[in-house]
Structures are given as C-alpha cells and as structure tokens.
Amino acid sequence: MKLIEGGINAPLGFEAAGVEAEIKYKNRLDMAIIYSKKPCVAAATFTSNVVKAAPVMWDKKLVETSPFVQAVIVNTGIANAATGKVGMGYCKDTAKAAAEVLGIPENAVLVGSTGVIGAQLPMDRIKAGITKLVAAKSADKADGTKASKAIMTTDTVNKELALKVEIGGKTVTFGAMSKGSGMIHPNMCTMLGYVTTDAVISKELLTKILKADVKDTYNMISVDGDTSTNDTLIVMANGEAGNPEIKEGTEECEVFTKALHYINETQAKRLAGDGEGAEALIECKVVGADTKENARILAKSVICSSLTKAAVYGHDANWGRVVCALGYSGVQFDPEKMSLFLEAGDKSMLIYEDGAGLDYSEEEASKLLSEKEVRFLADMKMGHEEATAWGCDLTLDYVKINADYRS
C-alpha cells in the first residue's frame, strides 16, 4: 500500500470539481461533483436516524436498485433534511439536471447535501452550479481538492486521501474525501464520505466489505453524540484498473479490504480530530474485553463523555471521569480488576489499578494531555477482544460555534 498525492479523482477514469454556487454563503466553494467516465458499482451506508434527509432517501434507493451509478452532486449550506415532499422533489430535479448535462441516466446520479436542517434548496442556483461543475470537472489533482473543499462546512481541515495497491498484477488506486465536524455520531456511517476506486469488484462484495468495515471506523467516532439526518458514505468502483475481479476470501480481497479500512479509519479519525472547536483528538482503546461488541461499547462510552472531553480540554488527568464513563456504558466488568493507562505518542502512564488511582505525577500527566492526540488505554482483563474509538475534546469554541450556527 502506498499513499499518493491527490484525492477523490486519483483513480483512473474519475473526474471532480468544486465551484461557488452561492447556496447559502457567497465567496466559498459550496458545490462538488464526482464523475466517472465509466459506470460504477456502488456500495453505501446511511444514517440510522428515523428522520432521514431527502438525499439520503434518494441515494439509498439508487444504490439498492440502480444498475450502476456514474456521478455525485453535493451541496453545502443547506442539508435538505426535514423538508418534506418538496425536498424529495429537489433531489429528483438535481439528478435530472445533472443527467441531462452529463448525458447519463437520471438514476445514475447520486446527490448529497449538508448544512442547516429545515431550509429548502434554491433550485435555480443548484442548476446553475451543476452547469459550472460539469464544465469544470477534470482528473487534475487541483480539481479533486476543490471538490473536497466544497463539501466542508464547519470543518477546518480539508480531508482528502489517495493510495495505491497492487491487485492481480495491476495497480489499483483509491481516492477519498469526507466532511463532518458537528452533529457527528455516526450510526451506520458519517456525515458525508466518498471513496472512489478503479478496482474491478462486484457490488455484492463491495457492499459486504464496506458494511463490516464501518463498524470499526466511522461508527466508532463521535464529536457530540448527535447522529445526523444526512450521514452518507458511498464507495464507487469503476473497474478501470483492469485487475482480475476481486473474489471473497482471496489474498487480493484482503489487500483491497485493508486499503479501504485504512482510508475509512484515516478519514474517520480526521473527522473526530477536526470536531467543532476541537483542540485534541481523543482515542480510547479498550483491550482485554470479553466480546468485540462490548469492547466497542466501552471505547465509545469514553470518547462520548462530556466530562472526559472537558477534562482533556483542561489538560486535567481526571481519570475518574474515564472510569465512570466505562462504568455507565452498559457493559458489566469488575472495576477492581481493570487497569487504565494515559498515553500520548510513545509515552504511557498507568494511572488506575486495583480499583483505585495510582500515585502518578500530575505534571507529567498534564503534559501528555497537552498533546494533539491523547489516548486512554483500558485493559478490562476479561478476555482478548479489543476496539478503538475516536472523539475530541469539548471546548469553549464548540459551544460558541453551535450557539451561533444559524445566525
């Protein structure tokens, strides 16, 4: 596996663009296109929220029923969520407009929206944006980056990625872009994430690999515990690499799965670390759990704890809040048996054992907590299962950003 420069349009046959369409704000990239010259198989996971945004419903139906997909049109500023039948109609209108300009079927066009819930899309500007996007799209790295930047909202960091692997004697390339900073607590998937690849792979196998992988990647992050109405993760494969089709259980399948896992984990961590107002990425690794599912629940409980998040922000080694969060997770364990370590970089401190705190240096602990990436390692001493979850600290800026969002 080799990381390469570029993003969503790095794989063969993919083009992308980002343009200013003034959906809600002026002078910022706010519409993006991903386009594949060849039809793609697609796999996707979506929010488990009962209140699903219109584009989520549109994409879900398309991925399930359409023979292939070939383009994605995304806007920021307005989420097209809780917009009733009108909002659903706008998805169709968007797909239709893009299909006409691109000369592809309407049901090959996925749509994505992110932004404020409840407002309706300005369709004239969406349509004008599509025209600009189709004219601008290219395989250039710069246009991939523009697409990735166009889907950012309160994100402070552009989150794109590309890598290459060797499969069946051919070079297979992956590209990815994701956005998300607030309302991040994916359940089946995150806000908006797109992955492209030129691999030859069936829709069934791609779907199977994706659904298994999100459990340990996108579903293990949280910024604020709020599961969005728009969570969408789509993987598109157009087969341009020309590798022999990837089959389940083979070494080639493992290479593909690992590459996709690397992309999903990297992007998920980036979302958590760039949480609204965040100053630090908090990682909680749980080892020695009795079941994999319990390991996941325990790890996620810690990174979701407001008090743990605030303590990290204050560089305060208030480990009691971590032990407390493990305790209310719903998983049974013996607090007298487990151990808790505070870690950053290659430094590790044992801070809790035998049911009580140890006599560690508060100064040293506070130094670890000042790092950009802070890790809590909990050894439950019940078995051999492990899981990792990622979140971020709870800062004054998180509150400022979210008390102000719509105004």
Added chain:
Amino acid sequence: MKLIEGGINAPLGFEAAGVEAEIKYKNRLDMAIIYSKKPCVAAATFTSNVVKAAPVMWDKKLVETSPFVQAVIVNTGIANAATGKVGMGYCKDTAKAAAEVLGIPENAVLVGSTGVIGAQLPMDRIKAGITKLVAAKSADKADGTKASKAIMTTDTVNKELALKVEIGGKTVTFGAMSKGSGMIHPNMCTMLGYVTTDAVISKELLTKILKADVKDTYNMISVDGDTSTNDTLIVMANGEAGNPEIKEGTEECEVFTKALHYINETQAKRLAGDGEGAEALIECKVVGADTKENARILAKSVICSSLTKAAVYGHDANWGRVVCALGYSGVQFDPEKMSLFLEAGDKSMLIYEDGAGLDYSEEEASKLLSEKEVRFLADMKMGHEEATAWGCDLTLDYVKINADYRS
C-alpha cells in the same frame, strides 16, 4: 397538599445540621447530618453505573438488610468513588463513629459522598465533622437549610423543600434536599437526594412507590449525559405523624404517592435547571406516543442533545436539531406526521408539521428561547402515551467549569 417553609428536618422527629469540616475546601459547609429520633423504614434507588462509589455500596446493603435506619452522614469535596477497599473501609469507619456519638447501631447509619472521583477521604476530619454535626443538629429550619447547603458542590441554588398532606385524619409532613449540577444523567436515581417524612408506611410499599416514581422524575433529567458513580436517592419514614398505616390501592396511598411525586419532580427539575453553567431549563414533553417507554426515550433524547442544548443557549430556534434528536432516539415514528411546538410560559408556537418547518417568526421564537424555562412539545400522533424530560442549555460556563474542576 400544602407547601410549607423548611426542608429536610420539617417532618416530626427529624433533626439536621450542616458544618464546615474542611474535607477539601476551607470556609464552606461540607458535611451534613440527617437524624431521626425514632427508627425509620427506608427505601432507596442508586446509580446503575458498574463503577459504584463505596457509599453507594454501603447504603445499598444497609437499605436492603438493616431492620431500620436512623441517620445519614454526607460529605462533599470527595466522592469516595474508585477508592478500592480502603474507601469501603472508610464508610464503615464513618458509620461506626457516628453510631458511637449518637448511641445507635452502626448499621442504622447511611453515608453519602460527592465530589472528585478517586481521592481518599481524610478520616480525621470526617470524624471531627461528625462530632460537630451531632452537637449542632436540631429541628430548626435554619439547620435544615445548613444541611442542604452543605451537600452542594457546583450547585448554585440550594434545593430544599417541605410540604404537608392530610392522611387518615393526621398531618403528614415531607422534607427534602437534593444536590447535583454536573455528571447528571441519573439512571435509577440522581446524584444525592434525601426525602424525610413522618408518615406511617411499610418499607415494602415505600420502596414500590419510590421505584415507580423515579422513572418519571429523576430518571428523566440530564445535564451532560454522564451517569455518576454516586447517584443516591433515599426516602426515610419515621412514623411520627401517627396516621393509620398507609395501604396499597387506597386513597391515602394516592395522596402519599402524589406528594412524593411532587417532591421528586420538583427536585429533579431543580437539578436540571441548575445544571453546571446552565442559563435555562429545557423541558421536552412528548405526547401521542405509542408506548410510555417510547415517550420517555423520545423526550430524553431531545434534552440530551448537545446541539439542541447549544441552540437554546444561543436563543436560536434551530428546530431541525430537535427533530434530528427525536430521529436518532431509537424510536420509530413518521417524521411527516408529527408536529413540534416551541413553548415558554403560556405562549406556544407550532414550528414543524407535515415533514417541514413552518413560516413562523424567528424573532418571536428567539424571544421564547430567552426565557428561563423553555419547552419543546412534540406530538408524535401515534397513540396516547406521554412523558416529560428536563435538561439545561449547554453554555460556555459548562465547559469552563469542567475543564477546571480538579485544579
């Protein structure tokens, strides 16, 4: 039912006191006693956190096995949680010291602690505090208030209450005191809550009434989603009112149940409204749900949503976040059918219907959101069950308080 002046020592035969014992801080009341001249039956509910503080384990055992209780000793500053076997020994030492001075059995002394997790109690100061408490205790209103103030930590408001009802021709009095401001997301019960009454009632019936009532009171509030290690709610009845014993299913039982419900709901709302840094109490009332449990889950999901809490802080009628929080609660419903109202005082605005937002006045909505008590009323239109939950806004001060707590 008649509200009266006073608090925890208002019922006949109860005494209380609060003193400065310098457990963690100087110049503040930090130890309290509740004492009944006569033996009491007691009912209690405790935290569901796997990591239970030592006093929770002590009290749980006592309430389950001791023939009667007669005193409670509470300290603030240190929670005696995650303190291992040493911490458990301190509960016994505290009970023993109090039992000796009061001349009652050791297993009639309940203990309570609240404060930082992980630190050990300074037992010499605890013992000195007990001596002062026993000397100071009285039935005076002022001493009841001192006891209530002594259990406050980051609370900004003293939460005590007393009321009278008529049962079987006799006046039965209730007294109550509660504390809690952060780490409030009770599951079975809240941080620390104590209720006294001079009613004649069996332990079995008292337990049954209490367990049913907390589901709609203490278990329906949240400040930050963190279920504490110390949650404790204890009701003590000493029988001094001389009423005929209250029997299940009678009118007298209903009067008693309503009085206890009024106390629990009032105290629970006070905890939510006085959440760390809070500027507003957020109430979410769900009506028209298919089951009572679903109504509770929906209501609680809204008052736990960080984004809804931040929006209220910003006086921003971002109703999309409320609909989103209902949507990820885990309860199935039809977003196209439900209605959402924003309310404060006697004002009510319909803001969401038929799957989309309405054209309401943002200015008027913002005015409602500036009130001290803000209410979201969600009509699910699925049935006839309802539930109410209470939380508070997420403010800059919440983060400041919790980034600094231990320092």
